[in-house]
Amino acid sequence: MFHALADATRRDIVECVLLGKSTVSSLARRYPMSFAAVQKHVAVLERAELVTKERRGREQIVRANIAAVRDASTVLDHFESLWRSRMERFGDLLAETVASEPGHPRGAAE
Amino acid sequence: MFHALADATRRDIVECVLLGKSTVSSLARRYPMSFAAVQKHVAVLERAELVTKERRGREQIVRANIAAVRDASTVLDHFESLWRSRMERFGDLLAETVASEPGHPRGAAE
DNA sequence: TTAATCTACAACCATATGGTTGTAGATGAT
DNA sequence: ATCATCTACAACCATATGGTTGTAGATTAA
Missing domain, CATH: 1.10.10.10 (Winged helix-like DNA-binding domain superfamily/Winged helix DNA-binding domain)
Incomplete structure (x- = not known):
């Protein structure tokens, strides 16, 4: 996929x-x-x-076949949810605006 | 990516x-x-x-680097929105439950 | 200091990949 | 029927890929 x-x-x-x-x-x-x-x-x-x-x-x-596209989205959504649950464990939603792990800039696409 | x-x-x-x-x-x-x-x-x-x-x-x-994950999601979201706008052009939201182009079954993941 | 742990890098290999050209059969138009 | 269009398939090629083993330097622990 x-x-x-x-x-x-x-x-x-x-x-x-x-x-x-x-x-x-x-x-x-x-x-x-x-x-x-x-x-x-x-x-x-x-x-x-x-x-x-x-x-x-x-x-x-x-x-x-949009369903297959959605399957890929599901994987990425899962990654996102892992990330979000970790952020919540930090109790630190500020990190989200940095859009990366704390202290790190964001990157470009592929 | x-x-x-x-x-x-x-x-x-x-x-x-x-x-x-x-x-x-x-x-x-x-x-x-x-x-x-x-x-x-x-x-x-x-x-x-x-x-x-x-x-x-x-x-x-x-x-x-969650931002890069999100970049990939953006591409897939774009695909989804193309699909949705086409479905709206059809004026046929029933096709959405088929989750594929009309007349075609859905496929499996990668 | 020596030994353990961690990592970087190189060379190798079988397979896969994104293209190419070539051959040929099937369908559609005239 | 002939010609045009469309597609399937094969073989080829340079490069990339997911692994391997090997060498060696840096850091850490004892």
């Missing part, structure tokens, strides 16, 4: 597909890479169950 | 560290692998800014 989302192209594919159904070829036209490369990315997402494929004639329709 | 979380050991390390400070060696004792392997995992997490390291004598204290 997280691995599938670790690639920027794949995240973009998920985003596209969440906005509406796509075919593999329409997705392929979006990225500066070979069709086969996009196919591979879709295969990774499919294996992670973030998308499903449905053949319609000569085309494969790619659909999102 | 997502890549760093893609490995089960690394997720577990994040969880440990969120619960409280750890040293690299205390983390290493938790997993059935060499110290160097755990070190590598910590290095990946550090590079993704999910943790920071602070030397204290001969030890390295490992601390969580």
Whole structure:
């Protein structure tokens, strides 16, 4: 799951597909890479169950599976709740504004 | 970020560290692998800014960076909001109980 | 001082990964 | 029927990855 989302192209594919159904070829036209490369990315997402494929004639329709996205969110929410319970044990909600462990600055995304 | 979380050991390390400070060696004792392997995992997490390291004598204290976790959550929340706005465009909130695109069952986690 | 503990770093290895080009079958349009 | 479009699959490649063992320096404990 997280691995599938670790690639920027794949995240973009998920985003596209969440906005509406796509075919593999329409997705392929979006990225500066070979069709086969996009196919591979879709295969990774499919294996992670973030998308499903449905053949319609000569085309494969790619659909999102929001439940799988939510599964990933659940893991992160769990991390957040661990953090919050620890903060409460500290009885120190000030640390929350620092958004990191006390005394440490926040970092940037991936 | 997502890549760093893609490995089960690394997720577990994040969880440990969120619960409280750890040293690299205390983390290493938790997993059935060499110290160097755990070190590598910590290095990946550090590079993704999910943790920071602070030397204290001969030890390295490992601390969580919840802000980075939240950055990942933001991406997933964005996906969720895309999905929701599309559902609203459908004017069909029934689809939400299916938890996937209409006509498709939900999948399992990673 | 010696021994124990902790860590950094390097080299190695089998496997995986994000791309490539190539081949070929199926479907759809003309 | 031919041509265009779409897709599946294979092989390849340079690089990355999750582990290994080995070497060695720094800190701490006895």
